[in-house]
Amino acid sequence: MTKQIAFKMKLLPGHEAEYEKRHREIWPELVTLLKDSGVQDYSIYLDHETSTLFAVQTVAGDSSSQDLGNTEIVQKWWAYMADIMETNPDQSPISLPLKEVFTL
Template identity: 30%
Template structure:
């Protein structure tokens, strides 16, 4: 599963309306996102308009292509494009992807693997 985090800039004078529109996303848009593999999808908005999005998917390219093929996404992206500054393309493809530098579960799993190996190869006091 890929974890995808991205950033966009909402125009400061449009933050209130952007927030209102996301309080009640079109039902067909919600279904399309779900059906095309956008899982655990969240948006976070700072008071200055910095928008951070996060979702999980099996394939970013497939999730984006799946949404691009839906009529509802074409309408939604056209309706949302006016809210963003410095946007090249539609919001769902013009975002800046952020690099993941830390994930707790990955590091814990790696630590558990090292601990398991250490335990398997550490002689007990009676084996010395």
């Protein structure tokens, strides 16, 4: 069974192009980890006015990318992205889950 989850994060203003560049060059081992963990589809959208990132994932099973923070590759990715995003003390992005209110 698959499910969708959505969450938002915050990009530091002025780093939109760098954020997009880093994701165009996403590390293959990170992609493999996500797919092996059941993430079937992962899209991130940017609201330029607020620098808010809106992410949607289709996942199989009970986990998502949000459950991979204990892996070395995800921790390296967090450190790589920490200079352009709002983060927690462990360098993970501040990520707020969003409640689904409508599906067609």
